[in-house]
Amino acid sequence: MTSFFEGIEPVRFDPDSTSELAYRHYDPDEIVLGKRMEDHLRFAVAYWHSFAWEGGDPFGGRSFERPWWGDTMEHAKIKADAAFEMFAILGQPFFCFHDQDVRPEGATFAESKARLDEIVEYFGEKMEQTGTRLLWGTANLFTNRRFMSGAATNPDPDVFAWSAATVKACMDATHTLGGQNYVLWGGREGYETLLNTDLSRERHQAGRFLQMVVDYKHRIGFQGQILVEPKPQEPSKHQYDYDVNTVYSFLKEFGLEGEVKMNIEQGHAILAGHSFEHELAMAAAFGILGSIDMNRNDYQSGWDTDQFPNNVPEVALAYYEVLRAGGFTTGGTNFDSKVRRQSLDPVDLIAGHVGAMDVCARGLKAAAAMLQDGGLEAARDERYAGWDTPVARDMLKNGTLDSIANRVISEGIDPEPRSGRQERLENWVNRFV
Ligand code: XLS
Ligand code: NI
Ligand code: NI
Numbered sequence: 070m071t072s073f074f075e076g077i078e079p080v081r082f083d084p085d086s087t088s089e090l091a092y093r094h095y096d097p098d099e100i101v102l103g104k105r106m107e108d109h110l111r112f113a114v115a116y117w118h119s120f121a122w123e124g125g126d127p128f129g130g131r132s133f134e135r136p137w138w139g140d141t142m143e144h145a146k147i148k149a150d151a152a153f154e155m156f157a158i159l160g161q162p163f164f165c166f167h168d169q170d171v172r173p174e175g176a177t178f179a180e181s182k183a184r185l186d187e188i189v190e191y192f193g194e195k196m197e198q199t200g201t202r203l204l205w206g207t208a209n210l211f212t213n214r215r216f217m218s219g220a221a222t223n224p225d226p227d228v229f230a231w232s233a234a235t236v237k238a239c240m241d242a243t244h245t246l247g248g249q250n251y252v253l254w255g256g257r258e259g260y261e262t263l264l265n266t267d268l269s270r271e272r273h274q275a276g277r278f279l280q281m282v283v284d285y286k287h288r289i290g291f292q293g294q295i296l297v298e299p300k301p302q303e304p305s306k307h308q309y310d311y312d313v314n315t316v317y318s319f320l321k322e323f324g325l326e327g328e329v330k331m332n333i334e335q336g337h338a339i340l341a342g343h344s345f346e347h348e349l350a351m352a353a354a355f356g357i358l359g360s361i362d363m364n365r366n367d368y369q370s371g372w373d374t375d376q377f378p379n380n381v382p383e384v385a386l387a388y389y390e391v392l393r394a395g396g397f398t399t400g401g402t403n404f405d406s407k408v409r410r411q412s413l414d415p416v417d418l419i420a421g422h423v424g425a426m427d428v429c430a431r432g433l434k435a436a437a438a439m440l441q442d443g444g445l446e447a448a449r450d451e452r453y454a455g456w457d458t459p460v461a462r463d464m465l466k467n468g469t470l471d472s473i474a475n476r477v478i479s480e481g482i483d484p485e486p487r488s489g490r491q492e493r494l495e496n497w498v499n500r501f502v
Pocket of ligand 2: 334336337373405
């Protein structure tokens with residue numbers, strides 16, 4: 070067996086290393102807030118970006134040469150060999166995949182499914198040998214032309230049926246491999262033009278679809294968490310799972326708010342006009358923060374460019390929200406990130422992950438230090454302290470506009486505005502990042 074990553078040694082934690090490929094901040098065994106760093110971050114490689122993406126862009130096709138390009142099961146296994154080789158070099162505890170990333174599509178649904186089953190068995194053996202685990206599995210319901218008008222939201226019921234059967238196969242695969250979550254990202258669950266779209270019908274179809282997913286999870290005894298990954302647009306002009314807040318009201322409408330959590334991606338938050346920490350804080354406030362897709366967009370191009378993260382202060386604020394919400398349980402940090410089109414060499418794939426893991430380690434440590442210091446939490450507590458009085462609590466619980474108005478008059482209430490202290494808080498954060 071030839072090795073795709075020939076000559077690249079396993080990457081180790083060595084802060085004084087002069088090598089390009091060393092972890093200078095990511096020490097899996099370092100204890101942060103009472104837990105190993107590896108168990109906080111729960112890193113995962115995204116199979117699609119590192120092994121299935123060919124280096125194309127809207128103006129040009131494949132730029133990478135890979136020994137696994139081809140549509141036989143032989144190719145799929147060479148790809149799997151390279152993938153597990155990379156997980157071992159990086160010491161990555163987890164990976165994530167779509168059905169489409171790991172096996173060539175067959176001539177019929179049944180053949181595609183049989184191929185998925187075959188590769189799942191192959192993965193199972195490799196996972197057993199290496200200890201690598203599955204953070205989440207998912208279905209690709211957006212690449213093939215049959216999905217061009219949506220999957221669950223398609224005007225054609227046969228596409229709905231195909232999508233349901235595909236998700237069943239992918240949930241089975243995830244369950245078999247002991248996956249910790251199952252993700253649904255609705256890439257084409259949206260519209261291109263309102264002129265041909267029945268919004269109310271499509272949202273109802275999406276709601277029924279998700280109810281079926283949750284029902285099936287219970288039927289097969291899958292213990293993992295079902296996650297929805299919001300994104301406002303791209304590839305569709307508008308996607309129904311726009312952002313955390315939109316998805317939460319959708320879950321409420323279909324009675325799924327206790328069953329489904331969020332997989333939040335940095336680049337998607339930015340596309341929705343939010344910051345990453347906004348989306349994380351919002352999900353935490355609803356109690357639905359599940360997992361994260363870590364990457365970054367190019368801030369000028371306005372596309373979901375899926376670059377590896379490299380901004381420590383930004384990542385620190387994200388992990389602050391994760392830690393503040395109690396940290397990951399089934400979730401983790403999936404690098405939904407790809408090397409650039411000109412980064413042709415196997416070592417580029419390794420370097421992209423190594424740098425990103427160090428950035429995340431620095432962010433996590435800064436976030437833990439901020440939480441331990443408690444400065445922000447103390448300022449927040451103080452800001453809302455007025456609400457801790459019995460009178461204020463009673464007003465919120467039992468008050469009516471009448472009773473409150475009477476009290477304002479009888480007590481001569483006359484509020485005095487107080488500083489929000491934003492600059493002081495920003496200065497405080499900068500002492501840690
Ligand atoms: C695309 C999404 C996709 C999901 C999985 O923008 O991020 O990669 O994470 O389908
Ligand atoms: Ni994305
Ligand atoms: Ni993603």
